[in-house]
Amino acid sequence: MKTFMLGWxxxxxxxxxxxxxCYGLTKxxxxxGIEVIFVLPKVHASHSAGNVKxxxxxxxxxxxxxxxxxxxxxxxxxxxxxxxxxxxxxHYNKMRLSREHSQKKSAGLKHSGDIDNYGRNxxxxxxxxxxxxxxxxxxxxxxxxxxxxxMTYPAAIAVSQASGRPFVVHVHSTxxxxxxxxxxxxxxxxxxxxxxxxxxVITVSNYTKSLIVRHYGLAPExxxxxxNAVEPDDxxxxxxxxxxxxxxxxxxLGRITMQKGPEYFVAAAKKVLDVIQDVKFVMVGDGxxxxxxxxxxxxxxxxxxxxxxxxxxxxxxxxxxxxxxxYVMPSVSEPFGISSLEAMSRNVPVLISKQSGVAETVxxxxxxxxxxxxxxxxxxxxxxxxxxxxxTLCRNGFSEAHKFRWEDSAIKVxxxxxxxxxxxxxx
Amino acid sequence: xxxxxxxxxxxxxxxxRHYTVFDRDSNxxxxxxxxxxxxxxxxxxxxxxxxxMLKLIKKYGGKFKISYSITGVVLEQLERYAPEVLNxxxxxxxxxxVEFLGETYYHSLSSLYSKxxxxxxxxxxKKTIERLFGQTxxxxxxxxxxxxxxxxxxxxxxxxxxxxxAEGADHILGYRSPNFVYRPxxxxxxxxxxxxxxxxxxxxxxxxxxxxxxxxLTADKFAHWVNAVNGCGYVVNLFMDYETFGEHQxxxxxxxxxxxxxxxxxxxxxxxxxKTPSEVVDSFEAVDSxxxxxxxxxxxxxxxxxxxLGNAMQTNALAEIxxxxxxxxxxxxxxxxxxxxxxxxxxxxxYMCTKYFSDGxxxxxxxxxxxxxxSYINFMNILDNLDYRCSAAIDAKQQRLIACPGGxxxxxxxxxxxxxxxxxxxxxxxxRS
Numbered sequence: 041m042k043t044f045m046l047g048w049x050x051x052x053x054x055x056x057x058x059x060x061x062c063y064g065l066t067k068x069x070x071x072x073g074i075e076v077i078f079v080l081p082k083v084h085a086s087h088s089a090g091n092v093k094x095x096x097x098x099x100x101x102x103x104x105x106x107x108x109x110x111x112x113x114x115x116x117x118x119x120x121x122x123x124x125x126x127x128x129x130x131h132y133n134k135m136r137l138s139r140e141h142s143q144k145k146s147a148g149l150k151h152s153g154d155i156d157n158y159g160r161n162x163x164x165x166x167x168x169x170x171x172x173x174x175x176x177x178x179x180x181x182x183x184x185x186x187x188x189x190x191m192t193y194p195a196a197i198a199v200s201q202a203s204g205r206p207f208v209v210h211v212h213s214t215x216x217x218x219x220x221x222x223x224x225x226x227x228x229x230x231x232x233x234x235x236x237x238x239x240x241v242i243t244v245s246n247y248t249k250s251l252i253v254r255h256y257g258l259a260p261e262x263x264x265x266x267x268n269a270v271e272p273d274d275x276x277x278x279x280x281x282x283x284x285x286x287x288x289x290x291x292x293l294g295r296i297t298m299q300k301g302p303e304y305f306v307a308a309a310k311k312v313l314d315v316i317q318d319v320k321f322v323m324v325g326d327g328x329x330x331x332x333x334x335x336x337x338x339x340x341x342x343x344x345x346x347x348x349x350x351x352x353x354x355x356x357x358x359x360x361x362x363x364x365x366x367y368v369m370p371s372v373s374e375p376f377g378i379s380s381l382e383a384m385s386r387n388v389p390v391l392i393s394k395q396s397g398v399a400e401t402v403x404x405x406x407x408x409x410x411x412x413x414x415x416x417x418x419x420x421x422x423x424x425x426x427x428x429x430x431x432t433l434c435r436n437g438f439s440e441a442h443k444f445r446w447e448d449s450a451i452k453v454x455x456x457x458x459x460x461x462x463x464x465x466x467x
Numbered sequence: 468x469x470x471x472x473x474x475x476x477x478x479x480x481x482x483x484r485h486y487t488v489f490d491r492d493s494n495x496x497x498x499x500x501x502x503x504x505x506x507x508x509x510x511x512x513x514x515x516x517x518x519x520m521l522k523l524i525k526k527y528g529g530k531f532k533i534s535y536s537i538t539g540v541v542l543e544q545l546e547r548y549a550p551e552v553l554n555x556x557x558x559x560x561x562x563x564x565v566e567f568l569g570e571t572y573y574h575s576l577s578s579l580y581s582k583x584x585x586x587x588x589x590x591x592x593k594k595t596i597e598r599l600f601g602q603t604x605x606x607x608x609x610x611x612x613x614x615x616x617x618x619x620x621x622x623x624x625x626x627x628x629x630x631x632x633a634e635g636a637d638h639i640l641g642y643r644s645p646n647f648v649y650r651p652x653x654x655x656x657x658x659x660x661x662x663x664x665x666x667x668x669x670x671x672x673x674x675x676x677x678x679x680x681x682x683x684l685t686a687d688k689f690a691h692w693v694n695a696v697n698g699c700g701y702v703v704n705l706f707m708d709y710e711t712f713g714e715h716q717x718x719x720x721x722x723x724x725x726x727x728x729x730x731x732x733x734x735x736x737x738x739x740x741x742k743t744p745s746e747v748v749d750s751f752e753a754v755d756s757x758x759x760x761x762x763x764x765x766x767x768x769x770x771x772x773x774x775x776l777g778n779a780m781q782t783n784a785l786a787e788i789x790x791x792x793x794x795x796x797x798x799x800x801x802x803x804x805x806x807x808x809x810x811x812x813x814x815x816x817x818y819m820c821t822k823y824f825s826d827g828x829x830x831x832x833x834x835x836x837x838x839x840x841x842s843y844i845n846f847m848n849i850l851d852n853l854d855y856r857c858s859a860a861i862d863a864k865q866q867r868l869i870a871c872p873g874g875x876x877x878x879x880x881x882x883x884x885x886x887x888x889x890x891x892x893x894x895x896x897x898x899r900s
Contacts, residue, residue: 403824406840416486422844428779
């Protein structure tokens with residue numbers, strides 16, 4: 041079995057769950073002996089200082105992390121625009137531009153044309169990726185094509201047409217998760233076309249599966265759910281960081297965008313602080329709602345209690361988890377939410393929104409509707425105030441998180457491949 | 468000779484309402500949900516079962532006998548939400564074939580935490596049974612059949628009881644059979660009736676299990692199993708939740724059909740009969756003593772306390788509620804004291820159980836909360852409020868004493884007048900010296 045895999049993010053260049061999931065899954069597939077040709081965009085160094093921040097050390101830009109893999113081969117596509125722009129970052133820029141646009145419009149200024157130019161750039165990039173992927177495909181042998189998220193769907197369609205091989209799409213996130221009801225029509229069209237053209241669709245949760253059935257008109261039988269997993273944390277150097285910590289810390293870790301619900305976190309923080317004072321709310325991440333969130337905290341008079349750490353990676357993320365007494369994921373719509381599994385696997389209790397895929401798979405977590413700020417605060421207070429609750433959640437959450445193994449996800453993906461190939465050869 | 472001794476447990480807790488850290492009022496209980504569940508169980512189980520029992524007792528002319536243990540908290544709810552059920556229990560009591568057992572009024576774990584509170588609840592329950600059914604309980608069953616070597620001494624000290632029911636757990640019986648009468652260690656004069664858990668669970672748990680090799684279970688098949696006891700035991704103790712009939716095993720499983728044929732099938736064998744627990748005690752001598760140094764119960768496969776004391780949250784919640792005892796009692800406020808007692812019902816701690824939670828088993832089925840964590844959070848928020856009410860009440864009491872030096876006598880008088888408005892339940896507690 042050989043897979044032609046089309047990805048957009050991969051460590052160290054990640055901005056979210058997509059890269060983490062691709063890495064975990066691919067590593068497990070490698071261990072199962074599944075051969076993978078992994079096609080990724082590669083940033084052109086001179087363009088890396090554009091409007092999107094590249095996450096990662098500059099020295100790592102050239103090389104792909106192929107070390108340690110036996111059956112995985114990486115092929116890269118050079119990109120003019122920074123390709124490490126996932127849909128969310130794209131959305132972030134789009135929002136910013138459209139806000140500026142409407143501000144200008146309300147100020148009576150003429151339309152600057154920024155949005156169109158910007159939009160063409162990202163979509164041009166997606167089609168450039170598709171063209172180059174076809175070229176690479178012509179030099180490779182493979183049985184099946186596997187595409188991760190909308191940026192790679194046009195490539196999957198093109199490669200499938202050129203090679204005659206079937207393709208599956210893997211949905212880590214949809215336009216509805218990222219944008220609520222104010223979706224970008226072009227992105228939606230690409231997603232819809234890809235899902236319908238694919239032989240099979242893999243979603244990271246039943247939550248996403250039902251969203252796709254509802255919004256994209258896909259037959260449920262065509263969709264297979266493969267839950268994400270978590271890499272075991274081999275680092276035992278924990279607790280050292282707790283030494284100089286005073287008071288409790290509640291952690292938010294994720295992009296500060298509409299999708300992740302930062303304003304609900306801050307509103308809950310306000311309510312918590314009405315009851316207990318010795319607590320700080322740390323927000324790790326970056327995004328288009330950063331400023332608004334800072335302003336909200338200030339308006340509520342809790343600016344000194346809500347700290348913004350910016351985007352962290354690697355060891356800094358670990359430290360953030362180590363400091364935290366509770367991890368809160370108040371997402372408005374979260375296809376999965378690997379970060380909550382990471383928190384659990386690092387002995388941090390989690391409070392997750394019911395509007396998430398991970399909520400359907402774990403039981404040793406506190407759950408809340410993202411909009412129910414009162415209940416969110418109620419549960420935060422309980423974890424901070426009651427050591428037996430904290431301890432029981434840690435203990436059970438830790439063992440539960442370790443049941444999520446990427447090997448199991450990879451085995452399910454292999455089954456999807458087998459079913460797809462069997463179906464295609466039969467028809 | 469094999470006697471069949473039926474005991475059915477009847478219990479519903481006062482379920483709590485959703486109560487957050489921001490709530491300040493003292494309405495802890497979910498009136499609507501309690502009414503709803505009580506009426507539902509009344510219609511599916513209590514009412515049809517009681518009518519069937521009445522019919523069977525009449526049909527067999529006094530040869531069919533049963534016993535119930537009905538908690539004070541379910542009696543309060545039946546009185547309020549389903550009085551017709553209470554009436555049928557009274558009819559059953561009037562047949563002379565039905566025995567009512569003693570237990571803690573609040574279905575609490577007080578035997579493990581507070582001797583004084585345990586005594587008060589057992590006596591309050593006794594008075595309630597006397598008032599409603601005109602019987603004085605002679606046989607005691609502790610909450611969830613919780614038992615250890617300390618219990619007989621407590622029960623003897625209360626007085627009036629001849630026997631205690633307990634689980635016939637393998638690890639206390641060893642090679643011995645549960646089908647005999649036993650006695651506790653330490654020279655107690657009480658007798659022990661032990662549950663035959665295999666035959667009891669065949670009805671209570673396995674009846675509708677299609678994967679069970681003995682499915683479907685018919686009355687004559689079950690009667691054959693009982694007949695097999697002849698010669699190697701006196702009594703088959705069938706102890707189970709009353710909700711088995713119609714609620715745990717739905718009507719369409721044929722459970723009522725089974726029950727209505729069972730007395731006839733049992734009585735077909737000339738050596739068989741039905742006995743109430745008291746009759747068993749009067750009929751048979753104890754054959755041996757049973758040593759139970761570690762507490763047992765009838766719950767789960769472990770038959771221990773882990774369903775209520777299995778994790779840090781449960782241990783904490785129980786420790787905290789009994790820690791409040793002296794403060795609660797020193798308020799002399801009947802509302803505070805009653806709320807505190809309703810919170811002692813074991814179900815509240817059972818909901819916090821994380822054992823098997825991942826497997827979605829029986830614990831989940833009976834749990835009104837989404838998770839054990841939610842139930843703990845809710846319970847502790849309420850306990851905090853109760854603690855706050857205690858402080859306020861104690862402060863107010865002290866203020867009254869300071870404000871008028873003769874206040875002590877006055878407050879004593881006002882308490883007496885207050886007694887007139889107390890319910891029967893409060894009287895049960897207040898009359899104990």
